[in-house]
Amino acid sequence: MLKVENLVVHYGVIPALKGISLEVKEKEIVCLIGANGAGKTTTLNTISGLKKPTSGGIYFQDKLLNNLPAHEIVKLGISQVPEGRGVFPNLSVVENLHLGAYLRKDKSAIEQDLKWVYEIFPRLEERKNQLAGTLSGGEQQMLAIGRALMARPKLMLMDEPSMGLAPIVVEEIFRIIKFLNKEQGTTILLIEQNAQMALAVSHRGYVIETGEIVVSGTAQELKANDEIKKAYLGL
Amino acid sequence: MFTQQIINGLTMGSIYALIALGYTMVYGILRIVNFAHGDIFMMGTFFGLLLTQKFRFPFPLALILAAIFTALLGMLVERVAYRALRLSDRLVLLISALGVSIFLSNFAQLVWGTETHPFPSGLSVKSFQVGTVTLSNIQVYILILSCLLMIALHVFVHKTKMGVAMRATSHSINNARLMGINTDSIISMTFAVGSILAAVAGILVGIYYDAVYPTMGYTAGLKAFTAAVLGGIGNIPGAMLGGVVLGVVESLGAAYISSGYRDAFAFGIMIIVLIFRPSGLLGKKQQEKV
Numbered sequence: 306m307l308k309v310e311n312l313v314v315h316y317g318v319i320p321a322l323k324g325i326s327l328e329v330k331e332k333e334i335v336c337l338i339g340a341n342g343a344g345k346t347t348t349l350n351t352i353s354g355l356k357k358p359t360s361g362g363i364y365f366q367d368k369l370l371n372n373l374p375a376h377e378i379v380k381l382g383i384s385q386v387p388e389g390r391g392v393f394p395n396l397s398v399v400e401n402l403h404l405g406a407y408l409r410k411d412k413s414a415i416e417q418d419l420k421w422v423y424e425i426f427p428r429l430e431e432r433k434n435q436l437a438g439t440l441s442g443g444e445q446q447m448l449a450i451g452r453a454l455m456a457r458p459k460l461m462l463m464d465e466p467s468m469g470l471a472p473i474v475v476e477e478i479f480r481i482i483k484f485l486n487k488e489q490g491t492t493i494l495l496i497e498q499n500a501q502m503a504l505a506v507s508h509r510g511y512v513i514e515t516g517e518i519v520v521s522g523t524a525q526e527l528k529a530n531d532e533i534k535k536a537y538l539g540l
Numbered sequence: 541m542f543t544q545q546i547i548n549g550l551t552m553g554s555i556y557a558l559i560a561l562g563y564t565m566v567y568g569i570l571r572i573v574n575f576a577h578g579d580i581f582m583m584g585t586f587f588g589l590l591l592t593q594k595f596r597f598p599f600p601l602a603l604i605l606a607a608i609f610t611a612l613l614g615m616l617v618e619r620v621a622y623r624a625l626r627l628s629d630r631l632v633l634l635i636s637a638l639g640v641s642i643f644l645s646n647f648a649q650l651v652w653g654t655e656t657h658p659f660p661s662g663l664s665v666k667s668f669q670v671g672t673v674t675l676s677n678i679q680v681y682i683l684i685l686s687c688l689l690m691i692a693l694h695v696f697v698h699k700t701k702m703g704v705a706m707r708a709t710s711h712s713i714n715n716a717r718l719m720g721i722n723t724d725s726i727i728s729m730t731f732a733v734g735s736i737l738a739a740v741a742g743i744l745v746g747i748y749y750d751a752v753y754p755t756m757g758y759t760a761g762l763k764a765f766t767a768a769v770l771g772g773i774g775n776i777p778g779a780m781l782g783g784v785v786l787g788v789v790e791s792l793g794a795a796y797i798s799s800g801y802r803d804a805f806a807f808g809i810m811i812i813v814l815i816f817r818p819s820g821l822l823g824k825k826q827q828e829k830v
Contacts, residue, residue, distance in 0.1 A: 355717060374717075374722070376720045385718045391718065393708045393715065396708060403701075404705070405719060407705065
């Protein structure tokens, strides 16, 4: 579904990605794990069109994305749950959710999807008229995921959904990620520093270090890899 | 006299508020002070003058057309002077804004001359007495029209899809793009809306004082910018409140203390407010959860 080939991205003259390749197949959860500054967010933002690549190709359903503006990429069916949640604190919960469906015109289907999101996250319905900035971190993460779902994406990109959340909330979020993939068939590319959690829900994974993919394989293989155990799983 | 000065202050204050909204909306989205805004206001006034005087359009039609032309001018300024520089240092944008400002006021001097033009709107000025207060019909138009425009703006920003997209963009351009919002067109539209408000304000003030001149954008722009800062720059109700407060303080100061210090009162109130509330009357410190 998504193919990234030899992607090179620079910030000024500094290379952030030095030619990474990865693939996400339909109905898969694929994780990209790595430390701070390894290039995880850069990868996602380049796929989303916020950052322009220096060279290489990003293909989504065989269509080249490289030079499309970000809003065209959303239209093709790629939604991102951004780093640090990226909810709009100055807007209400329901306004945030509606923005997720910004490009959709099917009003009645949007209202149905809103109900469906409220079913997955009942907390959001209780707080629908509250400003998003007044929600707790976990609730904001739920809102960010719900908002991405409102676009009915074919592929969801998630940037560190566990960041800054209490362990119990992290578990809840990952339970939902698994549920979305299993029950709804949502394809997900997940970025995480929390390798343990990420590998527990993913089918396959890639490990990125200073802009290069160093290991890849199925989640089982990665969990059994000694280097990864030492560097990322703390075992 | 007190009520009279309040009314006069409210009249000028609502003009300041209309102009201040353009400063504050652009600041809210791009975090730049559009120093060309005062000159856009001046150009809007000249457009209005041209349409009523040269082309003999009836006043309401001239007002609407002038607002449209000014909106296009505002969008052009954004396209030419700001868009390519959006990722550069704020200082570069500031210089570009000043450049546009100088260009526009000189352009107006070249085309329309440096003298002050009267503004024959076709509206006959009538004054009437309410108790001890003298009101002119122009003042009433200014108050009513600016109230209507501010209500319309409020509805637009809070109840329409585009308005919500605008508020989202003002919080984070990148996150707005991730929603599928074409932020370039939202920014363009923000300039258009601000310019429309400025054009209406300019034409109203042109009629009120019966004077239009190429440097009129300078003082009015500076006062309106002060009003925006006073209310909390980036905050829409703040700009409205700031404009009205500025107008009233200025008018009371001029009446009771000395009219020579009119501008000193305007800028003085800003300094006092900023000492005690650095983010302005309605400006809030944004809190973010990590």
